[in-house]
Amino acid sequence: MNMNTSQSSVSKKHLIAIAVVLALGGAAGAFIFQGGKSQAAAAESDGHGHDSQAKEHDEHGAETGHGDEKGHEDHKGQAGAEHGGAEDKKDGLIELSDAQIQAAAITVDTASAGHIQTALLLPGEIRLNEDRTSHVVPRLAGVVESVGVSLGQVVKKGQVLAVLASPAAAEQRSELQTAQKRLALARTTYQREKTLWEQKVSAQQDYQQAGQALSEAEVAVANAQQKLGALGLSPLSASGLNRIALRAPLDGIVIEKHLSLGEAVKEDSAVFTIADLSQVWAEINVPAKDLPFVRVGEKVTIKATAFDASATGTIAFVGALIGEQTRTAKARVVLANPQGAWRPGLFVNVAVVAEETAAPVTVSTDAVQTVAEQPVVFVKVDGGFMAQPVKLGRSDGRRTEVLQGLKAGTPYAATGSFVVKSELGKGSAEHAH
Structure with a gap:
């Protein structure tokens, strides 16, 4: 009986505790549910507010033409294209007036x-x-008594050198x-013997011997x-019999x-050594494979390698032999040198026309410039010039072939095209800023 009373008392306590826990849990759940509902309502209210604003904005945009995002982008792209085309045209044209072109x-x-x-x-x-160089030798041994010229001096033909x-x-x-x-004596003897023989005073044999002696004397002289x-x-020297005057054999240096x-x-x-430098030789080394293009009488252009100088000449000689070591033949151009600019020993390049x-x-060729490689x-x-890209072909230094990009009859900047290029560079720099 007591045991049952005790168990009943415990059960009542447990039930009371469970009821309290359930009551507290229900109150907490209600509070949480109410708070979440309030947040959801607030979020929904906020969303509806944004939607209404967006809708109002869209409606306003539709009225003004700026609300449609796609329409706005299309309008912007069209305006940008028109603006870009104007910029491209402005960038492509190098504006130069006729006065500026002439001044440049x-x-x-x-x-x-x-x-x-x-x-x-x-x-x-x-x-x-x-052919115009001479080496002066005495031809007889002797001692130098005087020297009348110095190295590098210009001399005339017949001038005394030493x-x-x-x-x-x-x-x-x-x-x-x-x-x-002896010749003078032989002449006198001959005249006398001739007179005596004509007068028949002396024998003909004496007359003939005098003639023979005269002939021998003439040969000796x-x-x-x-x-x-x-x-x-x-034959005679005013300064003495033993004097030798060495003279210049030609005009030269x-x-x-x-x-x-x-x-x-x-x-x-x-x-x-006296040389006439008014004419010199340009000696060319011709490889064996190029010999068919190097012919006597061919016009060539000669350019100095040490400085800016050029001249034209004619091939006067082509060697018949090829050097064992160099495997080249010698060709020669006679080159006029009135100013003395072509000095012996100067290296040159010789341009020979192979075909045309x-x-x-x-x-x-001066018209071709490089822009953006x-x-x-x-x-x-x-109003000026436009840069026209071209595809080039052959060139000989004076003219350049255009394969693509340009038609015959098109006017272009020839001499001074680098000035136009510099103006293009200025325009690009200003546009970049």
Whole structure:
């Protein structure tokens, strides 16, 4: 009985505790539910507010034409395209007036058909014209008594370069004088014997012997004179029999001098070298494969490698032999040198025309410029120039073939096209800023 009373008492306590817990849980759940409902209502209310504002904005946009996002973007793109086209046109046109073009020395030419020359560029060297170069030798040994010129001096033909004292010269002149005196005596004897024979006073044999002696004396004089002439000696010398005057054999410049006062020189010593530099040779080294294009009489262009100078000439000689070491043949151009600019020893490049072909559209090579790593030609339009991209073909340095991008008859900036390019660069820089 007591046990049952105790169990009943415990059960009542448990029930009361459970009821309290359930009551508290219900109150908390109601509170949470109410708070979530309030937040949802607030969120829904806020959403409806935004929707109404967006709707009002859309309606207002529809009325004004700016509310439709797609329409707004299309309108913006169209305006941007129109604006971009104007910018492109402005960027493409290099505005230059006729007065500015003239002041900048820009010449306008017309694209036209032309001939492109394919040229071989061969190495060469300026050399002395050996036909106009002379080495002065004494021909007789002697001692230098005076020197009248210096190295690099311009001399005239027959001008005295130096004077030598030579015993051999004295002997040659003495021989001539002796022969001349014998000739004079032989003439006198011959005239006397002739007169006596005509008067029949002397025998004919004496007369014939006198004639023979006269002939021998004449031969001796002629022989002595020829010896002096071969040695470059005059028959008589005002300064003495042993004096040798070395004279310039031609007009030119003393380019070598190998004697000094009091020096003993041999008969075969080249004491002076005189060269006429008004004409020089351009000697060309021609590889064997290029020999068919190098012909006598062919016009060539010669350009110096050390400085800006060029000249034209004609091939006067092509060698028949090929060098064993160089495997090249020698060709020669006779080059006029009135100003003395082509100095012997100067390296040159010689351009020989190999072939000439026609091209339908050509422009001046100076007209081609590079913009954005692409070749362009500045075409003349109203108000200035436009950069026209082109595809180039062959070029000979003067004319350049245009394969694409330009038609014959199109005006373009020839000389001074770099000025137009600089103006294009200025315009691009201003547009970038």
